[in-house]
Amino acid sequence: xxxKNMKILVDKSAAISALFTEGKRMRQILGDENVFDFGIGNPxxxxxxxxxxxxxxxxxxxxxLALHSYTDGAGIPTVRQTIAESLNHRFQEEYTGENIVMxxxxxxxxxxxxxxxxxxxxxxxxxxxxxxEYDVYVANAGGRLIAIEPNIPSFLPDAKKxxxxxxxxxxxxxxxxxxxxxxxxxxxxxxxxxxxxxxxKQKEFGNAIYLISDxxxxxxxxxxxTVPYIPKIYKNTIVAYSFSKSLSLPGDRIGYLTxxxxxxxxxxxxxxxxxxNRVLGFVNAPALQQLVVAKCCDEKSDxxxxxxxxxxxxxxxxxxxxxxxxxxxxxxxxxxxxxEDDVAFVNKAKEFGILMTPGxxxxxxxxxxIAYCVARDTIERALPSFKKLAEAYKH
Amino acid sequence: xxxKNMKILVDKSAAISALFTEGKRMRQILGDENVFDFGIGNPxxxxxxxxxxxxxxxxxxxxxLALHSYTDGAGIPTVRQTIAESLNHRFQEEYTGENIVMxxxxxxxxxxxxxxxxxxxxxxxxxxxxxxEYDVYVANAGGRLIAIEPNIPSFLPDAKKxxxxxxxxxxxxxxxxxxxxxxxxxxxxxxxxxxxxxxxKQKEFGNAIYLISDxxxxxxxxxxxTVPYIPKIYKNTIVAYSFSKSLSLPGDRIGYLTxxxxxxxxxxxxxxxxxxNRVLGFVNAPALQQLVVAKCCDEKSDxxxxxxxxxxxxxxxxxxxxxxxxxxxxxxxxxxxxxEDDVAFVNKAKEFGILMTPGxxxxxxxxxxIAYCVARDTIERALPSFKKLAEAYKH
Numbered sequence: 001x002x003x004k005n006m007k008i009l010v011d012k013s014a015a016i017s018a019l020f021t022e023g024k025r026m027r028q029i030l031g032d033e034n035v036f037d038f039g040i041g042n043p044x045x046x047x048x049x050x051x052x053x054x055x056x057x058x059x060x061x062x063x064x065l066a067l068h069s070y071t072d073g074a075g076i077p078t079v080r081q082t083i084a085e086s087l088n089h090r091f092q093e094e095y096t097g098e099n100i101v102m103x104x105x106x107x108x109x110x111x112x113x114x115x116x117x118x119x120x121x122x123x124x125x126x127x128x129x130x131x132x133e134y135d136v137y138v139a140n141a142g143g144r145l146i147a148i149e150p151n152i153p154s155f156l157p158d159a160k161k162x163x164x165x166x167x168x169x170x171x172x173x174x175x176x177x178x179x180x181x182x183x184x185x186x187x188x189x190x191x192x193x194x195x196x197x198x199x200x201k202q203k204e205f206g207n208a209i210y211l212i213s214d215x216x217x218x219x220x221x222x223x224x225x226t227v228p229y230i231p232k233i234y235k236n237t238i239v240a241y242s243f244s245k246s247l248s249l250p251g252d253r254i255g256y257l258t259x260x261x262x263x264x265x266x267x268x269x270x271x272x273x274x275x276x277n278r279v280l281g282f283v284n285a286p287a288l289q290q291l292v293v294a295k296c297c298d299e300k301s302d303x304x305x306x307x308x309x310x311x312x313x314x315x316x317x318x319x320x321x322x323x324x325x326x327x328x329x330x331x332x333x334x335x336x337x338x339x340e341d342d343v344a345f346v347n348k349a350k351e352f353g354i355l356m357t358p359g360x361x362x363x364x365x366x367x368x369x370i371a372y373c374v375a376r377d378t379i380e381r382a383l384p385s386f387k388k389l390a391e392a393y394k395h
Numbered sequence: 396x397x398x399k400n401m402k403i404l405v406d407k408s409a410a411i412s413a414l415f416t417e418g419k420r421m422r423q424i425l426g427d428e429n430v431f432d433f434g435i436g437n438p439x440x441x442x443x444x445x446x447x448x449x450x451x452x453x454x455x456x457x458x459x460l461a462l463h464s465y466t467d468g469a470g471i472p473t474v475r476q477t478i479a480e481s482l483n484h485r486f487q488e489e490y491t492g493e494n495i496v497m498x499x500x501x502x503x504x505x506x507x508x509x510x511x512x513x514x515x516x517x518x519x520x521x522x523x524x525x526x527x528e529y530d531v532y533v534a535n536a537g538g539r540l541i542a543i544e545p546n547i548p549s550f551l552p553d554a555k556k557x558x559x560x561x562x563x564x565x566x567x568x569x570x571x572x573x574x575x576x577x578x579x580x581x582x583x584x585x586x587x588x589x590x591x592x593x594x595x596k597q598k599e600f601g602n603a604i605y606l607i608s609d610x611x612x613x614x615x616x617x618x619x620x621t622v623p624y625i626p627k628i629y630k631n632t633i634v635a636y637s638f639s640k641s642l643s644l645p646g647d648r649i650g651y652l653t654x655x656x657x658x659x660x661x662x663x664x665x666x667x668x669x670x671x672n673r674v675l676g677f678v679n680a681p682a683l684q685q686l687v688v689a690k691c692c693d694e695k696s697d698x699x700x701x702x703x704x705x706x707x708x709x710x711x712x713x714x715x716x717x718x719x720x721x722x723x724x725x726x727x728x729x730x731x732x733x734x735e736d737d738v739a740f741v742n743k744a745k746e747f748g749i750l751m752t753p754g755x756x757x758x759x760x761x762x763x764x765i766a767y768c769v770a771r772d773t774i775e776r777a778l779p780s781f782k783k784l785a786e787a788y789k790h
Binding site: 001002003004005006007009010013014042043044045046047051052055056059060064065067068069070071104105107108109110111112115116117118119122133136137140141142207208248249250251252253264265268269271272275276278279280281282283284285286287288289 | 396397398399400401402404405408409437438439440441442446447450451454455459460462463464465466499500502503504505506507510511512513514517528531532535536537602603643644645646647648659660663664666667670671673674675676677678679680681682683684
């Protein structure tokens with residue numbers, strides 16, 4: 001008696017949960033110390049000390065009524081202003097608080113901006129492999145997500161394929177930079193080609209095409225890589241940001257949308273985002289967390305931890321014979337399965353105590369995602385199992 | 396270029412904001428001390444001291460990684476269990492944590508349960524006057540809200556009208572008890588009649604009809620009134636609760652759904668609610684707030700404050716000649732406008748510095764809502780203006 005669409009989501013989710021139930025069963029058979037879970041992207045470094053310190057100061061000193069009060073749908077004005085100033089400093093922009101809308105994480109932000117933009121039946125494009133929740137976020141707002149096939153082995157977005165995929169119904173494209181699941185950072189040259197296509201298609205169809213850049217991993221980059229600031233490249237860009245990774249606050253549900261004044265129908269978009277926060281039931285991003293991130297937005301959790309994990313695991317996997325581009329961002333490796341069927345490969349890996357995620361769920365068969373945001377010790381102890389897994393395919 | 400539906404919401408919201416801009420203008424003309432804002436239901440008593448104390452203890456002593464981590468979509472298992480036990484104690488139920496799903500306030504909970512239940516085109520019934528956001532919450536999930544006309548002057552739900560309004564497409568009804576905007580508490584006898592109609596219609600159409608009880612004002616009752624616990628009266632009841640009012644935490648966005656094991660397709664509904672939290676972009680109710688309310692769920696903010704406000708304002712308004720049923724719950728008076736057009740009456744009241752909300756927005760023309768959750772001083776200083784407003788209609 002639940003809705004048909006929800007029944008599909010429930011069954012799909014139950015299948016994923018079954019994997020974890022199996023993880024439990026594996027622990028019983030192999031022993032806790034012989035099971036290595038690389039399935040979930042849950043940060044494994046602590047929030048900077050200033051986060052808890054700031055929260056305690058607010059709870060001790062701020063007027064309690066004001067601290068726990070509803071905020072504007074778009075967020076607390078001083079918080080929006082502080083974040084705008086931080087972005088101005090980092091990216092040489094001229095934002096004011098009006099360009100920032102506080103959201104319940106990037107997931108909240110994406111649902112808000114899609115609700116603002118999409119009419120029933122509108123199309124949204126993304127590049128596979130892509131974060132699998134985009135399908136349902138777009139559907140929540142009445143739209144349809146269309147994934148452009150992966151560009152193997154670079155996993156960079158392909159401007160030519162984009163041009164072929166845009167129709168008069170295309171209202172937006174979503175990109176995720178650095179990318180989950182590949183860890184690839186989209187470079188400026190590639191993004192400029194994407195922008196050229198979007199500009200041309202806007203003219204051709206006489207419609208705005210918004211670029212929504214989902215950037216929860218922006219601060220998680222290595223080897224001196226930089227993540228281009230896309231509003232500088234394409235003016236109809238809206239950025240969805242989250243503090244889940246940069247400050248290790250995934251459970252706190254806090255992030256924001258940046259809506260530059262240059263986006264088409266700016267006033268309606270930014271005002272609509274505040275309204276969408278309310279009507280979608282978020283009402284406002286959690287007030288305490290808004291105030292905390294305003295104080296801590298220029299800090300970072302320990303990125304070097306992930307970098308070291310990446311180095312240890314990547315080097316070992318290459319040595320064992322796995323194929324994988326060395327990613328410059330996020331905390332994932334996207335590795336070619338050692339047989340055609342990535343789901344079968346994931347099942348094989350379980351025999352060696354290794355849990356990972358099939359690429360199929362990200363719109364890219366034949367690959368698996370390894371989330372290396374785990375304790376160092378888990379990686380080190382898992383290496384012999386990865387070696388045995390590789391050897392199992394050499395016979 | 397924003398979506399057509401969102402454009403309608405934006406324009407509507409802008410009209411409401413214009414009222415507040417006008418409030419600002421009024422303050423400039425009349426002086427701050429002569430403007431009395433009874434427009435918004437923002438709690439005006441502080442959270443119990445234990446709330447901040449508990450939050451500080453968690454921030455100081457709990458493992459930081461665990462504290463800020465993602466939680467299960469349905470909430471932290473120990474939190475769900477604690478809330479279940481509190482409800483068992485209060486209502487002699489036998490819930491476990493499985494019956495509780497933590498949500499981002501009641502607004503989040505309503506969006507979650509509607510997403511779980513509704514197929515495109517399903518109908519949801521409610522009784523006018525009703526909380527105006529229900530329209531868009533139901534529309535978010537693809538359904539259509541149908542309001543049953545108000546039962547004047549009792550404002551109690553009318554079982555006969557309900558029976559006439561149910562169709563084979565009716566998937567749920569939403570009631571709000573105590574009611575916003577009237578403050579009326581629906582009594583057990585009335586609710587039993589509603590339950591009888593629902594039972595009969597379930598049999599007639601062979602469909603489950605869920606009763607969603609929206610109860611953010613459950614603890615705000617006066618004169619010894621009690622709010623019936625509806626799952627005891629009708630087994631297909633799901634309760635949406637919020638700590639916004641009971642603990643004065645509206646900005647924190649924390650509440651829960653109670654899904655009794657007796658509801659039809661219980662397993663799918665409760666599992667679906669966890670999935671819906673994820674796919675709607677809430678992901679999880681804010682983790683710190685989940686842990687705080689688990690410790691404080693049996694406490695209350697200072698309800699007597701509202702009771703005293705109610706007494707002072709109600710007695711004065713009756714003395715001045717206004718018509719209003721004395722409400723036993725929430726923090727609103729629903730007063731008959733002194734002319735047919737409630738919007739014109741609200742505009743007239745502004746001349747005397749009084750801001751209130753037209754009943755039209757709640758599906759009940761000819762009345763106005765006065766939110767008395769304001770500082771005591773505001774009420775006392777506003778009384779002469781209310782008197783003048785009444786006198787203005789006596790000439």
